[in-house]
Amino acid sequence: MPTLLEVSGLIAGYGETRVLHGIDFAVEAGGVTALLGANGAGKTTTLRAISGLARRQGSILFAGEEISTLATEEIARRGIGHVPDGRGTFLELSVEENLRLGAITRSDREVGADIARMFGYFPRLRERIRQQAGTLSGGEQQMLAIARALLLRPKLLVLDEPSFGLAPLIVAELFDILARINREERMSILVVEQNASLALALADHAYLLETGAIIMSGLARELRENAAIRRSYLGY
Amino acid sequence: MQALWHQIFSGIATGGIYASVALALVMIYQATHHVNFAQGEMATFSTYIALALIEAGFPYWLAFLATIIVSFAIGVIIERVLMRPMAEAPVLASVGVFIGLLLIFNSVTGWIFSYSVKAFPSPFPETSQFLGGWASPHEVGATLVTLVVLVLVYGFFRFTKLGLAMRAAAYNPVSSRLVGIRVGWMLALGWGLAAAIGAIAGMMVAPIVFLDPSMMSGILLYAFAGALLGGIDNPLGAVIGGFAVGVIENLAGAYVVGPELKLTLALVIIIAVLIFKPAGIFGRVIVSRV
Numbered sequence A: 001m002p003t004l005l006e007v008s009g010l011i012a013g014y015g016e017t018r019v020l021h022g023i024d025f026a027v028e029a030g031g032v033t034a035l036l037g038a039n040g041a042g043k044t045t046t047l048r049a050i051s052g053l054a055r056r057q058g059s060i061l062f063a064g065e066e067i068s069t070l071a072t073e074e075i076a077r078r079g080i081g082h083v084p085d086g087r088g089t090f091l092e093l094s095v096e097e098n099l100r101l102g103a104i105t106r107s108d109r110e111v112g113a114d115i116a117r118m119f120g121y122f123p124r125l126r127e128r129i130r131q132q133a134g135t136l137s138g139g140e141q142q143m144l145a146i147a148r149a150l151l152l153r154p155k156l157l158v159l160d161e162p163s164f165g166l167a168p169l170i171v172a173e174l175f176d177i178l179a180r181i182n183r184e185e186r187m188s189i190l191v192v193e194q195n196a197s198l199a200l201a202l203a204d205h206a207y208l209l210e211t212g213a214i215i216m217s218g219l220a221r222e223l224r225e226n227a228a229i230r231r232s233y234l235g236y
Numbered sequence B: 001m002q003a004l005w006h007q008i009f010s011g012i013a014t015g016g017i018y019a020s021v022a023l024a025l026v027m028i029y030q031a032t033h034h035v036n037f038a039q040g041e042m043a044t045f046s047t048y049i050a051l052a053l054i055e056a057g058f059p060y061w062l063a064f065l066a067t068i069i070v071s072f073a074i075g076v077i078i079e080r081v082l083m084r085p086m087a088e089a090p091v092l093a094s095v096g097v098f099i100g101l102l103l104i105f106n107s108v109t110g111w112i113f114s115y116s117v118k119a120f121p122s123p124f125p126e127t128s129q130f131l132g133g134w135a136s137p138h139e140v141g142a143t144l145v146t147l148v149v150l151v152l153v154y155g156f157f158r159f160t161k162l163g164l165a166m167r168a169a170a171y172n173p174v175s176s177r178l179v180g181i182r183v184g185w186m187l188a189l190g191w192g193l194a195a196a197i198g199a200i201a202g203m204m205v206a207p208i209v210f211l212d213p214s215m216m217s218g219i220l221l222y223a224f225a226g227a228l229l230g231g232i233d234n235p236l237g238a239v240i241g242g243f244a245v246g247v248i249e250n251l252a253g254a255y256v257v258g259p260e261l262k263l264t265l266a267l268v269i270i271i272a273v274l275i276f277k278p279a280g281i282f283g284r285v286i287v288s289r290v
């Protein structure tokens, strides 16, 4: 499969603090890549660097184009749908407005149809369409955030800890839907997770991040069998 | 009784002016969390532009339209050139810039157009048989113009894509950028719209109070009181607050404190709101679950 995103020698941080010390990884078109690591490893910073929300240096090639010097909004317009840490809901706006914002840069006439297709994945959003988004539960807000990012019609969906703060049943449902989205929409996904077993079940490739450096990478099913990973991250 | 109605109606007319300026203040406050103290001076400058155009022979409504467009452009340019580099600056630095802007507009207005008081024409007739004695045609006309502006602004924010993008940028700049909204331009547009609304307020109030470089300073204080009363983060609340302050001011000026002490009333309202209801009457309570 061709490479959609290729990150090399990425150094990133905030102000004077350096969080990432030159990391390399890639996301294949049509695949699901997981970035694993403990709390504070630099996973969110990696995603923020890709979207231009953290100070960064090094090369980020997306669909063949260098995006490491572009502004966040231009990177989004190139086709990266980023569901940020904390979900980034427009709390004061309605569910419908949140969805319309996902498609705000589009001028085609298929937005309505795309929103309807999102209701296929997330039926609960349809019931809550007029509600203020801040009143949704955490799981519903996560679904709204994913639908919002998909409405951009991105080439790559980027997810920052989609399981965070959600009940196990909701998380299982959410990851099933993500697998469907990957299959049915042929959507390439880069997912960051602390919950390694979940992420390794969804992903086909994975990287392990520790204090700003990648210490292991490979096929997800091989990493699942790896003794060190099992001990430190899977807990069995 | 007729006198009372007259006072109430002129209160609504001037309240409409306060409501417009209050709306302009709220628009910039929502996007930047700063109150643009120079809003009034910018509006005065715009009103002088209108006067210059009218004196140069432009028909009133053409001058009106041209002034709105020029004011919009001035607002956009101020945001791009002056405010944008200040985006990351501490609050006091921004306040300094606003006050500097106020002084600059005040002096530039005086320098270009002179400090002498000038009459400004009303587009509405002097008298009208329909209205009897209890409102002047200009008061009615200015109120209608204000209402049209408010409805247009509301419709723009509520029903257009650009309006939605501007609201989103004000509420959540990071998420807005992640969906591809050019937040910097939304801010500039907000400044442009606020300047255009201020210009309309200036052109509507100038025939009542006469035009001089400090024409809007008292009005800005009332508008600020109205915005606080209704809720500085709530456009509709600020508009209602502006009308309410207009009526309160007129009634109090006529029956309670007399015209000399009217301006103090704005301060009393501001202080009372800040002490008793800091979020304003319609201040939004954000419902949120995590």
Ligand SMILES: Nc1ncnc2c1ncn2[C@@H]1O[C@H](COP(=O)(O)OP(=O)(O)O)[C@@H](O)[C@H]1O
Pocket: A014, A017, A019, A037, A038, A039, A040, A041, A042, A043, A044, A045, A046
């Ligand atoms: N805005 C910030 N400013 C300074 N340091 C930060 C900021 N955000 C995160 N960090 C630091 O960067 C490191 C990595 O954080 P993060 O990327 O959020 O980790 P993860 O997402 O893997 O939990 C942590 O040590 C954290 O304290």
Ligand SMILES: [Mg+2]
Pocket: A043, A044, A045, A085, A161
């Ligand atoms: Mg994180």
